[in-house]
Structures are given as structure tokens and as C-alpha cells.
Amino acid sequence: MTSVTYEWQLTHDLDAFLGRAGDFLRARPDRHTVALTVTDGLRRRGMSQYGGSAPVFGTLERDGAVRGAFFRTPPYRLNLTSLDERDARSLAALLADAGIEVPGVSADKDTAEVFAEVWGLRTGARAKRLRSERLYRLAGLAVPETVPPGRPRVADEGDRDLLARWYTEFAESIGEGGYSEPGAWADGRISYGGITLWETPDATPVAMAGVTPPVAGQLRVGPVYTPAPLRGRGYAAAVTAEVSRAALAAGVQEVLLFTDLANPTSNGLYRRIGYRPVADFATCDFTYEG
Incomplete structure (x- = not known):
């Protein structure tokens, strides 16, 4: 019987990582949407956009082919492609x-759960589930029959303070506050037309939906945010349908989004406008004693 050999390759070199893992990531652009968009952002905007610490990347290569990959852009968490227990265990050992x-x-x-378990056994860390999400793919856009009064508008420099404030509110609501500087986030999205606002007839913005730049034929919708006092009026559905329509019109093949599984309202909304489930994802934080 032929023995199987494998190993993880670690690097701080983005080009080297994409040279190894690029084809693997592009083969499943839906499942690898975060890795594709984050590495594209690093390539376009520089390696320091998330902070002063250098990102680290890794690939798992077996029998001459890439079978898995990860990245970490400090201060953010480790992001993994799908791994089985053996490969998660070997990665935990290597990182430790x-x-x-x-x-x-x-x-x-499944990967988040198995890595959290083996990382805890290796390091003593305790895992806490922060968020459970479902990845959706647009199967066929169904524009809402009833659209609230108003119109969509792509955000520009005059909206910077509003976007920064709404981004802060959104990030805090999902437990991600404090990572990105809100003004810099707004500048980045404005630079490529990455936020669309829904305005009432008197030109008051009432909701926003963002999109990532397209890469490997896919883009991801998000964040979608309506301030709490304005919810329940159809603004989120209207602005999400608009950015989805615009993505399809631009030739994007895979329009994706994540939803919080704890929010049945948003999950129902996205299904009504044509999004269908791809896979469930999880985010865990680790705490260390001593």
C-alpha cells in the first residue's frame, strides 16, 4: 500500500500562499468566499489594513494537491477551510x-467544532460559541412585491460619517466591535461603491447593504443594517434586493451572504428574495487561564 504524506506550509507571503492555494480556493468560491475576499483585499489595499501584525497563511498539501487552507489577519480569528479531525489536530499542533x-x-x-476541541486539548483553551451563521447563495432573485417608498443610492464621501456610525452599531450587535476603525472601513467601501443606501422620498437614509468586490466570480452581500427604530418596514429587503440585482447585472456568477441563525426574521427575508442555504458556519472565541 502506498503511504500518504501530507504537511502544512506556513507563510507570511501572500503571493506564495495564493500561488499554492489559489486554485483550491477558486474551485469552491461559495465555501471559500471569506478567504477569497480577504486575500483580495490584502492584495489590493496592502498587508497592513487590519493592523500592524503580519497576517499568517497556511496550506495543507497531500499527494501533490492542496487539501485545506487557513489565514489569520490579526487581531481577527483564525479562518479555516473544511478540515477533518486528523488535519485539524495536525494544524493545532503546528500552530501551538x-x-x-x-x-x-x-x-x-463541523470544522470549527473539531478545531475548537483539539485546540482546547492542546492548549487548555476554553471555546465559547459567539455566532452561528448560515451561508446562502442567490438562486434566482425575487424582488419584493411591496417595496417601501423611496429609492436606492450608492453611498459617497458625503455619507462617510453615517456609514461609520452604522458600521459601529452593526459590528457591536454581532460581537465584532473594536476590530476595524469605522472611518477607514467607510472609506474602503466608498472607494469602490461598496455600500448602497435606501432613502425615503425626502432623501433620508434608512438602511444600508454592502457588497464585497467581486473575485473568482463571486461576491458577498453584507453588512445589511437598518437602525432599530426603523426596522419592520421593508427597508432591508428592498436594499438587499437592489444590491443583489446590481451584482447579477454586473455579471457576478455567485451572489452570497451570511445570516445569523439566531435571527429568524433575516433568514426568512433572504429566502423570500431568492437565497438558498449552502452550509452552516460557526465562530468561536477562545479564553486561556493563567
């Missing part, structure tokens, strides 16, 4: 031995 800080993990549900 290399002294790489791992404050948490984000991956498909």
Missing part, C-alpha cells in the same frame, strides 16, 4: 509549536 496566537476560529460548523 510555532507560538502563533489563536484568539478564536471561524469555519464551517
Whole structure:
């Protein structure tokens, strides 16, 4: 019987990582949407956009082919492609031995759970589930029959303060506050037309929906945000349908989004406008004693 050999390759070099893992990531652009968009952002906007610490990347290569990949852009969590228990265990050992800080993990549900378990056994860390999400793909756009009064508008420099404020509110609502500087986030989205607002007839913005830049034929919708006092009026559905329509019109092949499984309202909304489930994902934070 031929023996199977495999190994993880670690690097801080984005080009080297994409040279190894690019084809693997592009083969499943839906399941790898976060890795594709984050690495594209690093390539376009520079390696320091998330902070002063260098990102780290890794690929799992077996029998001459890439079977898995990860990245971490400090201060954010480790992000993994799908791994089985053996490969998660070998990655945990490698990261621990290399002294790489791992404050948490984000991956498909099964991978996140198995990595959290083996990381805890290896390091003594305790995992806490922060968020359970469902990845959706647009199967066929169904524009809402009833659209609230108003119109969509792509956000520009004059909306910077509003976007920064809404981003802060959104990030805090999902437990992600404090990572990105809100003004810099707004500038980045404005630079490529990445936020669309829904305005009432008197030109008052009442909701926003963002999109990532397209890469490998896919883009991801998000964040979608309506301030609490304005919810329940159809603004989120209207603005999400608009950015989805615009993505399809631009030739994007895969229009994706994540929803919080704890929010049945948003999950129902996206299904009504044509999104269908792909896979469930989980985000866990780690705490360390001593």
C-alpha cells in the first residue's frame, strides 16, 4: 500500500500562499468566499489594513494537491477551510509549536467544532460559541412585491460619517466591535461603491447593504443594517434586493451572504428574495487561564 504524506506550509507571503492555494480556493468560491475576499483585499489595499501584525497563511498539501487552507489577519480569528479531525489536530499542533496566537476560529460548523476541541486539548483553551451563521447563495432573485417608498443610492464621501456610525452599531450587535476603525472601513467601501443606501422620498437614509468586490466570480452581500427604530418596514429587503440585482447585472456568477441563525426574521427575508442555504458556519472565541 502506498503511504500518504501530507504537511502544512506556513507563510507570511501572500503571493506564495495564493500561488499554492489559489486554485483550491477558486474551485469552491461559495465555501471559500471569506478567504477569497480577504486575500483580495490584502492584495489590493496592502498587508497592513487590519493592523500592524503580519497576517499568517497556511496550506495543507497531500499527494501533490492542496487539501485545506487557513489565514489569520490579526487581531481577527483564525479562518479555516473544511478540515477533518486528523488535519485539524495536525494544524493545532503546528500552530501551538510555532507560538502563533489563536484568539478564536471561524469555519464551517463541523470544522470549527473539531478545531475548537483539539485546540482546547492542546492548549487548555476554553471555546465559547459567539455566532452561528448560515451561508446562502442567490438562486434566482425575487424582488419584493411591496417595496417601501423611496429609492436606492450608492453611498459617497458625503455619507462617510453615517456609514461609520452604522458600521459601529452593526459590528457591536454581532460581537465584532473594536476590530476595524469605522472611518477607514467607510472609506474602503466608498472607494469602490461598496455600500448602497435606501432613502425615503425626502432623501433620508434608512438602511444600508454592502457588497464585497467581486473575485473568482463571486461576491458577498453584507453588512445589511437598518437602525432599530426603523426596522419592520421593508427597508432591508428592498436594499438587499437592489444590491443583489446590481451584482447579477454586473455579471457576478455567485451572489452570497451570511445570516445569523439566531435571527429568524433575516433568514426568512433572504429566502423570500431568492437565497438558498449552502452550509452552516460557526465562530468561536477562545479564553486561556493563567
